[in-house]
Amino acid sequence: MSEVHGQTVSYVRDKMIDEQVPPVAEAGAIKWLRTNLFSGWLNILLTVISLYVVYLALSLVLPWAFGGVWNAGSLTECREVLFSFYKSSHGGACWAVIEDRWLQIMFGFYPPELYWRPILAFALFFIALAPVLFADKVPGQLIWFSLAYPFIATWLIWGGAFWAPILAAMGFVVGVLVLKVLGKITGPIVANLGAVVAALLWWGAIMGPINDGLNKMVGGGRLESRIATLQEEADRLPREVAEMEAISADKAAGIAEAVAVKNDMLQAMAEIRIEEFAVEAQLEPKEIALRRLVGAEESLENLAAILNEWDGDPTAASDASETDVSKAQVASDRASGLIQDVSDLLAESIGDIENDTVEPSVVAAEMVASAAAEDPSILTDADALVAKATLIDPLTALQERSEGITTQSSLDDIGALRVDIMVVIASLDADIATLSGIQDKIIASNVEDLVEPQAALLSQMADLAALRDEATVVAQDTFRVSTAQSNGRTFLSSLMTLPDQEASVPELRDQTIALRDALPRSQRGLIAVSQLPDDASSDEQAALSGYLDAQSTELSIQASIADTYAELGRVGLRPIDSRDIGGFMLALIIGIAGIVLSLPLGILLALGRQSHLFIVNKICVTFIEVIRGVPLIVWLFTGSLLLNYFLPPGTNFDLLLRVIIMVTLFAAAYIAEVIRGGLAALATGQYEGADSLGLSYWQSMQLIVLPQAMKISIPGIVNTFIGLFKDTVLVVFIGLSDPIGFSNLIRADTDWNGIYWELFVFIGALFFIFCFAMGRYSLHLEKKLQREHR
């Protein structure tokens, strides 16, 4: 600048430029469209293609989904209804299966009258979740409810006495108390160990007797009144069952009637359509014949071309070279083939028309008679059709002529034949056009005629579904009462024998002790005759086996007494067996338990893997690598089958609990690795900052390191949780009835045999809702934390 001007110009801005509006094409919707959809030729092309693909997919899926049938008792009924609407049984979805079975897919075999329990547990889950997910919006005291929630939910779902979850929770209280007391006296390691031992002691040895004691205390006072109630029920319930069965029979009769009405309606609709079907029966063979004739004509054209090139007989040329002869041979063969084709095609087309339209004029006349009443224009169309209907004769003549064609035929003959075939084609074409016109008119008039019957059919199907629902309710009630009746009978008999059983216990115990004392000291701890040394005498064997029998009798009597008292003295909810828990509820139980338990375990594993303590570190690394390196399904099989071999004989360890443990361990290994990534991403300055303030290891982890590491890991953690939740469907392979298991069970019913799509769409949608919600929450959390911390 200075060189150009020869001097340095000093410049000071004296007025600042105000903010200005961007150009129109660079703002708002136009800019958005330009940058996101139409920024270049390639993008325009991709936009158009994508929109087309989306349109194509939706145009296939949406009519199927929204044109589906919601009321039907079986797949066959579904197809009948669909056919009456679309003339095809695949025109729409059969959502009736969901309508019919959705409660089963949701709750499995859980007793319907107790559905409120899992629903309440699920609703409370969100309250328990609030202090964790939205800590800033709810009062902090709610966290105590979150801590109590697992016990409340377990009790609600599995039932039992109300004190059982309290006793189980007390184990943690005992542990914490011991930790606090010992923590003041001894070091942290002893205190922690003491707490764990105390809690285990509580669960293993103290909780059981307290529970039994409570049962006995409450149960003892109820014995008399309960026997009276049960006896009264034993009189009353069979009458109730009989009444219900009568109602059930009535309902069945009502359903049969409604089904008959529905069948009549379907029949009437089919009759309305009969002309439509007749025209179709006319049209289809003619269309096929037309395609064959066009083929024959083309073959002739090709033949003419070949003959033209070789001038008559292609092999006859005298001065032909060797290659020419071989080429000529090929052409000749092709020509013969073509001639054969023409002849065959003509013959077949005659067949087509002969088979199905022997008397086209008769059918057309019939159609005219009924259709003309509604649309006089059909009459003239049909007249034309009758006049042109007779195609057989000209076709037969053509076929005969085509047999006269050889490779020696003159091009004129072939040309003449072609022209004649084309005449027939034209006439056939005209026929088809006429028929199509008639068809369109008939369909249009049928659509109108069918509107009313279709609506009537749908309402009839809805009535039928309502009747069936009523019948289902009655059937469920009957089942409930008759089960109560048989259970009551069994329980009454065990209550009657209870005093005798109790009286027999001291005697049995004395007997067992006497038999035990009679054994040599070295044999008293044995639990099977096979454990005796090989040289044991038969007397010794008899003595031991006598003692073992007496012992097992005593134990089984005591167990039976405890069971009776548990039932008699229960103040709480009816117990539900794990086998009855299934469907989506099972997936939720496994998924939620796995998520809640695997997060703390994963954090501990991640910290262990970062630890400088060699043994801890190696244990964590081995655990993570082994769990992660083996497919989940293998762990599930291990849990369901192999674990029994390692547990003491006679332990009855709930399969569902085993699955939850396996799923938790599996997810924890993944969580650990995700959190380790978060820990590694944290600057060492954070650790040093915490250290320099004098925070202990656990304090700095809890307050400084984990909050930041977890924030970084949120997407990975949620990703793992979503994966875990979806993987719960794998339990179908070890015999638990999750939603997929139920889809198999539903298909096993003859009513719904062969139905796939609708069930899987429904199950998929259920999972999608939950996984999508989790993903959205994770995004929300990420944004919130990002905004706060920057």
Next chain:
Amino acid sequence: MSDTTTERAVNRDAMKVSDEVAISITDMNKWFGTFHVLRDINLTVNRGERIVVCGPSGSGKSTLIRCINRLEEHQAGTILVDGTELSSDLKNIDKIRSEVGMCFQHFNLFPHLTILENCTLAPIWVRKTPKKEAEETAMHFLRKVKIPEQADKYPGQLSGGQQQRVAIARSLCMRPRIMLFDEPTSALDPEMIKEVLDTMIELAEEGMTMICVTHEMGFARQVANRVIFMDAGQIVEENEPEAFFNNPQSERTQLFLSQILGH
């Protein structure tokens, strides 16, 4: 660079040094693997004394002061802080760390906590101070470093100089008897260095025992009782600031000073 503090008159008279020993380091050695980082360090710091440690990078200055609150472990010799020996006993380490405040080059504030939470965290969890009292103390020190209005912001919303002042306030909230500064101004813009040094001078005037690793020679001249020059893991020269800057004895010191004061 070295003149950022000269505008302010420093009241050296207020900075009294007592005879009581605060830190005593005897024959201390440290290795990183086989690399000998600190060699035979002997250093005694009295209560109220201000020490500035300088030297070329890699000379072991930072490692020395990090050893004093056991962010680094020494392998030979003894370090006594307030009469307590630093050993592998975790209780001693936590006790010493809560008595010794430290400021880092990169501040090391906790980004997920507000300024106030940063300052009250350690008093509440380590000293078991009630939350209200801890917040009052925190606000007192935040006023002292002149940023009480930022208390509810997050560290990411503050400038570097403000963050370093928060870091100082955070350390002070533990009422430490000794403060360690590890290059507190090295990561700051020139405009921000002054506000941090002013805070440090104020602290010195109140009689805080301080060890600063810094290249702010103006600060050293005004505030320090002693300047220590380190090279290759050893204390090369140790003297009062006037003597140190005007009449350095060793050749290495002369070279170093000529390079950092030369422009």
